[in-house]
Amino acid sequence: MKLICGVDLGGTKLSAALFDQKGILIGKEITHDHVNETTDGIVRVIAELIKTLLKNNSVLLTDILGIGVGLAGHILYKKGIIITTSNFKVTFTNYPFVEKMSSYFPGVKILLDNDANVQALGEYMYGAGKGFESIVFITVSTGVGSGIVLNGKLLRGKNGTAGEIGHSIIEYKSKYLCTCGNYGCAMAHSSGLFLPELYKHKLESGMTSSIGLNLDNISSFDGHFLKKGVNEGDRISISIMNESADIIGASVFNIHKMLDPDAVIIGGGLMHLGDKYMSRIKTEFKFLMHDMMEDEMVIKHSEIGADAGLLGAASLLLE
């Protein structure tokens, strides 16, 4: 049975891996050589990395089903085009990524999608979503991303932007402004990027903190600080964790109302806060559900670890 090749293209780290169709890792290569490249240069580095990967594992191009690539950005899947990106030194703008990649691998199937979508598909096929018909995957990290898998297929939408649960409005009259330009989207109330802002609001509302951050140095308040604060019983940290969990719980509720999937899988950096965070998310969801549900929706932690982006990208070939 042919292997599948996945590429996880991040701003600072580029990795490529081979898996068998059961999701078992065969080999992996990592590089940072793409960081200062042009857009075309990045594609060249990816191609070189894949060729190294194949060589080091004695695998021929004819032994693989194709190459799947995942990256953070706005992607038009059908056309293989990157509309825009925001976490590379260069910006891909309406960039024909699949066409460029194909020049290095003529005749090889190359697929491209955004990082949340590929992780959703990976969890669906190999992780916490295995065995369900329809799932939604949410990653609560620097931002809040998500991907929707309905009956084995990613829901991409007309413009490729389906699943942007992080930018759905959940507090219409919110005081929190998101980078998307709107007040009150879920991301502005819950994600890593906004931890300093949430901390600032707590300080300004008169709450005190025991972790020694004040208005001058709150920019360093990140997920690690939050976890430390929660573990030490810091009042502001616990309040922020709860607020984030409540908004994610309400977002899970909105997903249930809109899509009624079998399961919602949650991953991302903030899940390292541990059971307290996940259990607060579930409590908020159940609170909002009252007795409206006769067949309970599953809420689970993501199961694919460090290789989620790679395995997810590779799984595009089996969608």
Add this chain to the structure above:
Amino acid sequence: MKLICGVDLGGTKLSAALFDQKGILIGKEITHDHVNETTDGIVRVIAELIKTLLKNNSVLLTDILGIGVGLAGHILYKKGIIITTSNFKVTFTNYPFVEKMSSYFPGVKILLDNDANVQALGEYMYGAGKGFESIVFITVSTGVGSGIVLNGKLLRGKNGTAGEIGHSIIEYKSKYLCTCGNYGCAMAHSSGLFLPELYKHKLESGMTSSIGLNLDNISSFDGHFLKKGVNEGDRISISIMNESADIIGASVFNIHKMLDPDAVIIGGGLMHLGDKYMSRIKTEFKFLMHDMMEDEMVIKHSEIGADAGLLGAASLLLE
């Protein structure tokens, strides 16, 4: 080509109609005889009405593709079961509707779904959604209902509750309590049922109204009053219309973020407020979109008129 038969089962009105597959009305019957019946009695009245309809139009059971039924309630489509209803004198609870209907029409295909879903499918096949791949239909009426059609198929979800956009949380810290038990769902901020409550809040916040309603008689503040107030330039009425439109506009934005459909079709009683209401919905949507969309999503008024429920129910047979 065979005809399709649709049944619109309401609390006070029951109607049945025959259409050709192009959606042209062939014949229609209406009755109110079901109002005081038991659940089984209601099914018997429906069966009698369909038999009358067929007879009056000289149509045989073998001339129809089947019978589609739409009603307000929680439906399990695949099983043909009504989980629960709230707008009949009797309550259907885990009621095997399709099985009961089949005893009157052995061998005839009988399909059942909720009113918002059948209207969504009707608009998709014969109305404002014609020609699009994927649409969401919203009805802003006594409540806020909706149906999602993706690539020609209704999205029903695991429990048959997909598309409940009206009960999605849109103002997490809202003071408005919905009949669903939650604060801040879209319905509590925008639908006919909550007009008196919205009016009360405006009065209590110190706003004055020129339409002569006060705290003692605000329960009569309905869609007609609202329209009259708006047309007369009443400050509270205009404020309520705008608030409702803003929340619907933000809901349309959330639909775009979640599903990225080709079009959102809006119908229901409050749309009789006219262009001012629809244009405010579109303005709010565009405000929230900023410049994030390269290919504009269509927002349209529903096109099927009085027979939307009937044609929608009949269209289940062609899904």
